[in-house]
Amino acid sequence: xxxxxxxxxxxxxxxxxxALNVSLLLMVFFKTGADGLDGVSLLKQVVTLAAIxxxxxxxxxxxxxxxxxxxxSSSTVTIANLGKDRVIDxxxxxxxxxxxxxxxxxxxxxxxxxxxxxxxYLSDPGNVCWFLEPEFAKQVxxxxxxxxxxxxxxRHIVVGTGSxxxxxxxxxxxxxxxxxEPINVVSAAxxxxxxxxxxxxLKSGLYKWAGDARSFNKDxxxxxxxxxxxxxxxxxxxxxxxxxxxxxxxxxAYYWPQYTPIASPADHDIMLFTVSKCTGxxxxxxxxxxxxxLEIAKKMIKYIExxxxxxxxxxxxxxxxxxxxxxxxxxxPKKKEESFFDFGYSKMSERWKLxxxxxxxxxxxxxxxxxxxxxxxxxxxxxxxxxxAWLKCNGPVEDCEALLRENKILARSGKHFGASRQFVRIxxxxxxxxxxxxxxxxxxxxxxxxx
Amino acid sequence: xxxxxxxxxxxxxxxxxxALNVSLLLMVFFKTGADGLDGVSLLKQVVTLAAIxxxxxxxxxxxxxxxxxxxxSSSTVTIANLGKDRVIDxxxxxxxxxxxxxxxxxxxxxxxxxxxxxxxYLSDPGNVCWFLEPEFAKQVxxxxxxxxxxxxxxRHIVVGTGSxxxxxxxxxxxxxxxxxEPINVVSAAxxxxxxxxxxxxLKSGLYKWAGDARSFNKDxxxxxxxxxxxxxxxxxxxxxxxxxxxxxxxxxAYYWPQYTPIASPADHDIMLFTVSKCTGxxxxxxxxxxxxxLEIAKKMIKYIExxxxxxxxxxxxxxxxxxxxxxxxxxxPKKKEESFFDFGYSKMSERWKLxxxxxxxxxxxxxxxxxxxxxxxxxxxxxxxxxxAWLKCNGPVEDCEALLRENKILARSGKHFGASRQFVRIxxxxxxxxxxxxxxxxxxxxxxxxx
Numbered sequence: 001x002x003x004x005x006x007x008x009x010x011x012x013x014x015x016x017x018x019a020l021n022v023s024l025l026l027m028v029f030f031k032t033g034a035d036g037l038d039g040v041s042l043l044k045q046v047v048t049l050a051a052i053x054x055x056x057x058x059x060x061x062x063x064x065x066x067x068x069x070x071x072x073s074s075s076t077v078t079i080a081n082l083g084k085d086r087v088i089d090x091x092x093x094x095x096x097x098x099x100x101x102x103x104x105x106x107x108x109x110x111x112x113x114x115x116x117x118x119x120x121y122l123s124d125p126g127n128v129c130w131f132l133e134p135e136f137a138k139q140v141x142x143x144x145x146x147x148x149x150x151x152x153x154x155r156h157i158v159v160g161t162g163s164x165x166x167x168x169x170x171x172x173x174x175x176x177x178x179x180x181e182p183i184n185v186v187s188a189a190x191x192x193x194x195x196x197x198x199x200x201x202l203k204s205g206l207y208k209w210a211g212d213a214r215s216f217n218k219d220x221x222x223x224x225x226x227x228x229x230x231x232x233x234x235x236x237x238x239x240x241x242x243x244x245x246x247x248x249x250x251x252x253a254y255y256w257p258q259y260t261p262i263a264s265p266a267d268h269d270i271m272l273f274t275v276s277k278c279t280g281x282x283x284x285x286x287x288x289x290x291x292x293x294l295e296i297a298k299k300m301i302k303y304i305e306x307x308x309x310x311x312x313x314x315x316x317x318x319x320x321x322x323x324x325x326x327x328x329x330x331x332x333p334k335k336k337e338e339s340f341f342d343f344g345y346s347k348m349s350e351r352w353k354l355x356x357x358x359x360x361x362x363x364x365x366x367x368x369x370x371x372x373x374x375x376x377x378x379x380x381x382x383x384x385x386x387x388x389a390w391l392k393c394n395g396p397v398e399d400c401e402a403l404l405r406e407n408k409i410l411a412r413s414g415k416h417f418g419a420s421r422q423f424v425r426i427x428x429x430x431x432x433x434x435x436x437x438x439x440x441x442x443x444x445x446x447x448x449x450x451x
Numbered sequence: 452x453x454x455x456x457x458x459x460x461x462x463x464x465x466x467x468x469x470a471l472n473v474s475l476l477l478m479v480f481f482k483t484g485a486d487g488l489d490g491v492s493l494l495k496q497v498v499t500l501a502a503i504x505x506x507x508x509x510x511x512x513x514x515x516x517x518x519x520x521x522x523x524s525s526s527t528v529t530i531a532n533l534g535k536d537r538v539i540d541x542x543x544x545x546x547x548x549x550x551x552x553x554x555x556x557x558x559x560x561x562x563x564x565x566x567x568x569x570x571x572y573l574s575d576p577g578n579v580c581w582f583l584e585p586e587f588a589k590q591v592x593x594x595x596x597x598x599x600x601x602x603x604x605x606r607h608i609v610v611g612t613g614s615x616x617x618x619x620x621x622x623x624x625x626x627x628x629x630x631x632e633p634i635n636v637v638s639a640a641x642x643x644x645x646x647x648x649x650x651x652x653l654k655s656g657l658y659k660w661a662g663d664a665r666s667f668n669k670d671x672x673x674x675x676x677x678x679x680x681x682x683x684x685x686x687x688x689x690x691x692x693x694x695x696x697x698x699x700x701x702x703x704a705y706y707w708p709q710y711t712p713i714a715s716p717a718d719h720d721i722m723l724f725t726v727s728k729c730t731g732x733x734x735x736x737x738x739x740x741x742x743x744x745l746e747i748a749k750k751m752i753k754y755i756e757x758x759x760x761x762x763x764x765x766x767x768x769x770x771x772x773x774x775x776x777x778x779x780x781x782x783x784p785k786k787k788e789e790s791f792f793d794f795g796y797s798k799m800s801e802r803w804k805l806x807x808x809x810x811x812x813x814x815x816x817x818x819x820x821x822x823x824x825x826x827x828x829x830x831x832x833x834x835x836x837x838x839x840a841w842l843k844c845n846g847p848v849e850d851c852e853a854l855l856r857e858n859k860i861l862a863r864s865g866k867h868f869g870a871s872r873q874f875v876r877i878x879x880x881x882x883x884x885x886x887x888x889x890x891x892x893x894x895x896x897x898x899x900x901x902x
Contacts, residue, residue: 094572098570102566109566110565110566111563112563114558115772116554118732119732121734122734161612162759164760194757202655202656202657203656203657206653280570281570283569283572283761285763306648307652308613309615314765315764315765
């Protein structure tokens with residue numbers, strides 16, 4: 001498979017971009033809208049490339065600031081090599097996009113933890129979830145009530161070392177302990193690529209991965225994981241098996257208003273959330289489950305007790321703090337300060353507009369169509385702007401991941417998601433300069449015509 | 452089984468205790484030594500009870516101070532009910548004894564974490580253990596070099612959500628992926644009661660618990676966990692199976708100079724440590740492994756990636772801070788400030804002297820004999836003063852846990868450790884008032900003679 005790089009130079013690109021006011025460009029985009037981008041015209045190409053260039057230029061400036069900040073505060077944040085030839089890793093969904101918001105917010109999101117804190121396994125001895133920090137639980141409930149994205153009444157909160165641990169705690173809790181055969185675990189393809197590994201890594205006798213929920217036709221009990229909006233493709237999903245003996249786990253990691261319209265509070269028996277995709281603090285390793293059934297919650301707690309004897313208190317305290325700042329930014333907005341969800345929504349919206357334009361310009365790729373819906377939280381009408389781009393390579397390209405790799409973009413092949421290699425999943429939550437470079441490169445990918 | 456409570460009243464006890472200077476009592480104990488307590492005399496009973504009372508009285512004073520401190524700093528530390536009839540839970544090894552040290556140390560062990568920290572999964576992208584905070588790794592190495600309790604040269608550090616997760620990461624890493632039968636996992640009884648649960652909770656096809664290493668006589672590969680000094684009985688251990696196809700995991704959670712003499716740096720291929728038992732910060736959920744073989748380290752890292760996508764950065768940062776304070780307290784001692792290990796050693800020494808005296812007074816129990824050895828770190832000659840008392844009920848008592856429960860002391864029955872019900876494991880790391888009350892109650896337990 002051959003390709004050639006567009007001869008449009010980066011220097012040229014930057015000169016063009018600097019000549020145009022970014023806000024004007026965004027205004028043009030907003031007026032044009034996604035539907036207005038049907039015809040590929042010279043003007044639009046210039047606008048797209050200039051906007052990407054503008055994004056990059058803005059990012060260069062940001063990075064200079066960040067360099068000073070981080071140096072002053074002895075941070076370990078890696079200042080990425082801004083060289084145009086470097087490899088861009090968008091394989092993982094590392095939500096570094098949010099770092100900027102938290103730097104802007106400043107001191108009020110900081111936390112001082114005295115040395116004597118965390119000298120005990122216990123956080124709340126009277127609670128069935130004895131390792132749950134009360135302040136974290138309080139802020140989780142508060143935020144759900146503000147965003148109205150999940151019912152919390154009549155639910156037990158179980159905290160986990162990320163929602164990844166909570167998925168395992170649920171598999172443990174929902175599997176019959178005395179069954180002859182492990183229970184089947186399914187999810188509709190394309191499914192989150194980690195579900196199979198999480199399920200099968202220890203070859204458990206309690207549960208086993210049974211693949212795509214759409215092709216599942218076995219009798220007996222099963223567990224179906226419904227991820228909505230879905231990682232990788234951003235679609236809103238429902239259970240697909242719908243047999244009598246199933247238990248559903250709703251993984252709602254991305255059911256937040258920066259990604260998707262909040263139509264109504266999710267009201268399922270078992271729901272999972274994670275700080276990583278809500279506030280961007282992936283390094284905290286904090287997730288939470290809202291669970292109706294006390295016995296299921298107790299078994300999950302038992303699993304977390306056996307495998308990690310609870311969950312980091314320090315990260316729960318920090319998570320409580322950043323959730324407080326998020327809720328405050330909505331409930332008590334201040335002039336000149338962006339609310340957290342406005343920041344997230346704007347970023348995602350801007351990135352998706354540029355990506356769609358670049359995809360259109362290239363002509364080689366397609367993206368899922370996600371219809372607009374009304375968001376009761378923001379009052380906006382918009383289509384899901386997912387944390388990942390689920391990109392399909394059209395025509396002769398059989399291995400999209402390989403094509404991108406040749407162009408120094410690392411993405412995760414569709415094969416890991418129960419889909420074909422024509423697809424790749426690309427993180428849209430990375431730092432600005434990486435997203436900018438990725439979109440720039442994508443827009444320039446061409447396939448050599450067979451001789 | 453019947454029993455009666457000694458009629459010696461708490462009021463009497465407190466009056467006696469207040470009449471005696473605590474330091475004088477401790478001096479008497481130090482001079483007498485463990486060997487000097489053979490004969491049960493009236494004088495010794497008075498001294499024992501008075502010392503226990505003195506300990507309690509000191510603790511009441513401490514708690515009054517703590518109440519003020521914690522109230523001022525909005526702490527969530529639970530001020531225990533000091534009622535004489537309350538149940539004392541010493542089942543878990545909650546290391547709350549150390550809280551006092553960290554309160555005394557004050558601000559220099561505090562840490563300010565800005566809101567933008569932890570907005571990434573990655574801690575050290577260039578390291579094979581990409582989720583390891585460099586400062587934590589640095590302080591782990593520094594402390595081992597200062598205490599000389601483990602070789603760090605030529606080892607990879609793998610951080611885990613407590614050493615509990617690292618045990619599982621090792622089982623995953625050391626199990627052949629393609630074997631027909633799960634590999635056997637053993638440990639010499641009495642073994643840490645969590646090993647069987649950790650190993651078998653998911654009915655893994657990779658490994659299975661095979662019980663007491665002393666009775667293991669199967670062919671084929673196996674994994675032996677050597678816990679030294681051993682939880683629950685404090686003995687120093689070596690591998691006992693010694694067949695050709697075994698891999699050894701050394702769990703060195705308690706190989707620190709407050710518990711046991713440091714004879715030489717441990718120099719095994721796989722060694723485990725945990726912050727919980729070193730500094731007392733159990734709520735951080737941070738452990739570390741020192742691993743010689745890169746391929747084993749890589750597999751462990753893979754396991755942690757699959758099951759929790761790394762380890763809390765916040766807790767690693769906090770752990771780095773408290774380890775720094777510990778090392779500084781040894782390397783740069785200050786007047787009027789106790790070094791961390793001096794604090795821990797003194798506490799353990801004091802508690803064990805009182806416990807031994809109480810056991811002797813009761814006549815109902817025995818404790819393991821742990822011979823003195825020379826500690827190269829402290830220059831002291833002493834026998835291991837374990838984090839747990841491995842108490843045996845003598846004579847007619849068949850269920851030691853039940854006997855203690857009747858006396859409102861919760862402990863863990865020997866049956867969970869592959870031993871008989873005549874044994875119980877009792878935490879010696881709890882808060883002062885609990886240890887004081889426990890020792891007081893233990894000293895007064897009597898068995899009704901059969902009619």
